[in-house]
Each structure stands twice: as structure tokens, then as C-alpha cells.
Amino acid sequence: MKTVSNFAYVLLLGVLLAAPFLGAYPVFMMKLMCFALFASSFNLLLGYTGLLSFGHAAFFGGAAYVTGHVVKVWGLTPEVGLVAGAGIGAVLGWVFGLLAIRRQGIYFAMITLALAQMIYFFALQVPFTGGEDGLQGVPRGKLFGVVDLGNDLTMYYVTLVVVVAAFLLIWRVVQSPFGQVLRGIKENEPRAISLGYDVSRFKLLAFVLSAALAGLAGSLKTLVLGFATLTDVHWSSSGSVILMTLVGGLGMLSGPLVGATVIVALENKLGELGNALSSLLGIEWLRTLGDSVTIVTGLIFVVCVLAFRRGIMGELESWLRRFTRRTHEDTP
Numbered sequence: 001m002k003t004v005s006n007f008a009y010v011l012l013l014g015v016l017l018a019a020p021f022l023g024a025y026p027v028f029m030m031k032l033m034c035f036a037l038f039a040s041s042f043n044l045l046l047g048y049t050g051l052l053s054f055g056h057a058a059f060f061g062g063a064a065y066v067t068g069h070v071v072k073v074w075g076l077t078p079e080v081g082l083v084a085g086a087g088i089g090a091v092l093g094w095v096f097g098l099l100a101i102r103r104q105g106i107y108f109a110m111i112t113l114a115l116a117q118m119i120y121f122f123a124l125q126v127p128f129t130g131g132e133d134g135l136q137g138v139p140r141g142k143l144f145g146v147v148d149l150g151n152d153l154t155m156y157y158v159t160l161v162v163v164v165a166a167f168l169l170i171w172r173v174v175q176s177p178f179g180q181v182l183r184g185i186k187e188n189e190p191r192a193i194s195l196g197y198d199v200s201r202f203k204l205l206a207f208v209l210s211a212a213l214a215g216l217a218g219s220l221k222t223l224v225l226g227f228a229t230l231t232d233v234h235w236s237s238s239g240s241v242i243l244m245t246l247v248g249g250l251g252m253l254s255g256p257l258v259g260a261t262v263i264v265a266l267e268n269k270l271g272e273l274g275n276a277l278s279s280l281l282g283i284e285w286l287r288t289l290g291d292s293v294t295i296v297t298g299l300i301f302v303v304c305v306l307a308f309r310r311g312i313m314g315e316l317e318s319w320l321r322r323f324t325r326r327t328h329e330d331t332p
Contacts, residue, residue: 008254016160018270020191026152027224032264033163034221039256040170041213045176045229046242047251048174050186052105054238055096055112055172056214058119058332060091061233063215064222068135071223078141078149082219089215090208092119097207101200113235120233134229149223159220166213171253173209208283214241247304249311 016033020026036062037184045051063085100111123129130136140149149155173179181202184192192201222228231237240263248259304311310318 012257013164025122026156027270029270030156030159030224031221032261033159034217034224035162035241035264036257036260037166037220038214039217039241039248040253041210041217041261042241043200043245043250044170044213044243045206045210046171047255048179048186049182049203050189051101051203051207052109052242053100053112053207053210054084054109054235054242055119056211056241057235057237058094058096058116058231059211059214059240060218060221061123061230062092062119063218064228064232065123065129065135065221067219068138068146068228071141072135072138073128077145078143081141081223082216083125085219086212086216086221089218090212092213092215092236093208094204096211097204101203101207104131105260113238116235116238120230122236123230123233123237125161129228132230134226134227135222138226138228140223140226149236155224158225162216162220164218167253170213174253177204178202203246233316245311249312249313249315251319252311252313252317255313262312276312286314 016029019029042053042056045053045056065093065235066088067081067085070076070084071078076176096115099115100108103111128135140155142148143158147154147158149158181192181197184195185197185199185202189199192217218228218232221232244259244263245256246259247262248257250254
């Protein structure tokens with residue numbers, strides 16, 4: 001099973017490397033990778049530590065605004081903007097974590113949501129964010145003052161390198177002794193305490209790391225699309241990342257990647273799908289699907305919860321295990 005998983009990751013990397021030459025739209029693919037990283041950062045917190053945060057939009061959107069300001073207003077290079085975005089994500093994660101990790105369950109989730117809403121209203125009021133108009137026209141600049149990111153193809157491969165590096169970091173954390181302790185906290189927190197682990201400290205470290213990676217995703221998104229808006233810090237963005245993680249498969253490295261692909265593709269292609277179905281079936285109201293993204297994604301979430309309790313990748317892994325077991329049993 002592990003060999004199959006490794007082969008799938010190598011195959012996915014090969015597809016991503018070749019995607020611009022296979023007709024894929026680079027900007028869409030970059031947006032997809034940013035949200036895949038966002039979902040992966042959230043999965044590190046919920047899937048491996050068991051902490052349900054409703055405030056991840058604060059890290060994603062806060063970093064998006066900071067990176068935009070650093071690059072556009074201060075005129076610094078994009079790598080400085082990325083570091084600043086990840087840094088502000090980590091700082092916000094540390095503050096949120098200090099206030100929330102001593103609570104559990106719904107109380108933890110509500111505290112993170114309340115804190116994230118404070119960041120939203122702060123972004124709405126302060127001048128440097130642009131208020132309801134957002135921060136527009138953020139230039140990509142030149143990486144290290146040399147590599148021009150204005151070219152979509154160049155920006156695509158820089159984004160790919162950053163996302164792959166972040167994904168490898170998450171993989172290493174999950175496989176490390178630190179990651180095993182996080183799993184232990186998720187499965188049985190009282191037992192982890194009885195073994196002498198400082199559970200609050202481990203939770204805080206996981207929260208800060210998850211927030212920093214979410215900030216990196218928001219920073220990349222600002223450079224790719226050239227803007228940061230209130231949508232990035234709105235509670236609906238926190239809901240979207242939860243949906244991506246659950247649809248793809250909670251507690252699996254590949255789950256958020258698949259979930260982000262499904263949700264982002266739906267948001268971008270739903271209008272085209274509605275027009276095609278309307279022409280095929282002759283049902284005129286299907287043309288309005290593009291304006292009903294939240295309804296359709298909600299329906300998909302309900303279907304996944306009812307039919308794919310483990311998420312898409314969780315069900316696929318379960319099927320592969322059953323298939324492998326039957327194959328071995330049938331082999332004389």
C-alpha cells in the first residue's frame with residue numbers, strides 16, 4: 001500500500017510538472033495548489049491533532065494582506081513577502097493558540113471563530129487593506145531581484161516548488177516522533193498526559209505550524225492572483241477549507257489535495273457545467289448553477305458524509321485494502 005501511495009505522489013508530481021504543456025491554465029492550477037496547501041495545513045491540525053479550528057481564514061487572509069502590502073506598498077521582493085506572510089500566520093496562530101488550546105471541542109472551535117471574526121472586522125476598518133475594495137494590483141515582482149514572476153509559466157513553477165516543499169515538511173512532521181505524539185493526543189489525550197507529555201505545548205506547536213503554512217498559502221495566492229480581499233478573511237473561507245479536508249479524506253496526506261481539487265474546480269467550472277447540462281437536458285434553471293456554488297458544494301458535502309464517511313481518499317484506500325486482502329486470500 002505504501003509503495004502504491006509513493007507511486008501516486010510521484011505520478012502527481014509528474015502531471016503537475018507537465019500540466020502547462022498539456023493545455024492546463026497556469027493561473028487556475030496555481031490557485032488550486034494554493035488551496036491544496038491551505039487544506040493540507042488545516043488537515044495537520046484537525047486530521048492529526050484533533051483540533052477543529054473555525055479560524056483558519058484569519059491566517060490565510062491576514063498573510064494575504066501582509067504580503068500584498070509588503071510587495072506593493074513597501075516595494076520589497078516576493079520572497080520577503082512570502083516570509084512575512086508565513087510569519088504573520090505563525091504569530092496569529094501563537095496568539096490564537098494561547099487563548100484557545102486549553103479548551104476542547106465546540107468551545108475551542110467557537111473561540112477560534114470569534115478571534116477570526118475580530119481579524120475580519122479589523123481588515124474591514126483599517127486603511128491599508130482597502131476595506132471592501134480589498135488590496136488590488138499587487139505585483140509579482142522579481143524573485144531574489146532576478147527571476148521575473150510576471151510570466152505565468154515562471155510563476156507556476158515557483159509556486160509548485162514552494163507547495164511541494166511545504167507538503168514535504170508536513171509529511172516529515174507527520175512521520176516524526178512529534179507527529180506520533182500528535183496522533184496520540186488525538187486518539188487518547190488523557191493517556192498522552194499520563195505518559196508525561198506536555199499536551200498543551202504540543203497542541204500550541206501544531207497550531208503555530210498549521211497557521212504558518214496557512215499563511216504561506218495565503219501569501220502565494222496574493223502573488224498569483226494579484227489581490228487580497230475580505231473573502232480571504234471571511235468565516236466562509238474557514239468553512240471551505242474544512243469542506244475540502246473532509247471531502248478529500250481527514251487524516252490523510254492526499255485527502256486535502258483531492259478535496260481542494262474538487263471544491264476549487266467546482267467553484268470555477270460550475271457555470272460551464274450548468275450550461276452544458278441545460279443544453280443537454282433542456283432544463284433552463286440549470287444555467288443558474290454558477291450562481292449557486294454554496295448550495296452545490298453543500299449538497300456534495302452531504303453526499304460525501306452519507307456515502308463516503310472517510311472522504312474520497314479514505315474510501316479509496318479502504319477499497320484497495322479489501323481488494324488486496326481478497327487477492328491474497330484467493331492466491332493458493
